[in-house]
Amino acid sequence: MRDTRNITIAVLLCSAAVLAGLLTISLTADQARADAPSKGRDYLLLTAHATAEVEMLYAIDRGNRRLNVYRIDSRRRTLELVDTMDLERAFTAGD
Numbered sequence: 001m002r003d004t005r006n007i008t009i010a011v012l013l014c015s016a017a018v019l020a021g022l023l024t025i026s027l028t029a030d031q032a033r034a035d036a037p038s039k040g041r042d043y044l045l046l047t048a049h050a051t052a053e054v055e056m057l058y059a060i061d062r063g064n065r066r067l068n069v070y071r072i073d074s075r076r077r078t079l080e081l082v083d084t085m086d087l088e089r090a091f092t093a094g095d
Contacts, residue, residue, distance in 0.1 A: 047072075060087070 044060040050071070057070040057079075067085040072078070 056082070 042061060042063040044062065046058045048056050048058070050056050053073055053075040055072045055074070057072055059068045059070065060066070061068065065086065065088045067087055069082045069084070071080050071082045073080075
């Protein structure tokens with residue numbers, strides 16, 4: 001009788017540990033993450049979640065050395081330019 005209780009307790013503890021691990025992974029998986037960048041010949045594109053409906057698109061134009069930031073609202077189906085930056089000027093400002 002005692003052996004079956006020990007086995008039951010061990011199985012329940014292992015199950016609880018697995019569930020706790022899965023819960024931890026699922027709670028931290030949606031935190032600030034960015035998708036893998038997509039490289040073209042002259043562009044580097046990267047998206048990141050801002051909210052449930054909004055994603056940000058970061059586009060680096062290597063030929064013109066500019067960073068453009070776009071806001072994509074999936075609910076309203078809109079794409080708007082948020083900001084643009086001259087990368088050459090930004091990285092040589094301290095020289």
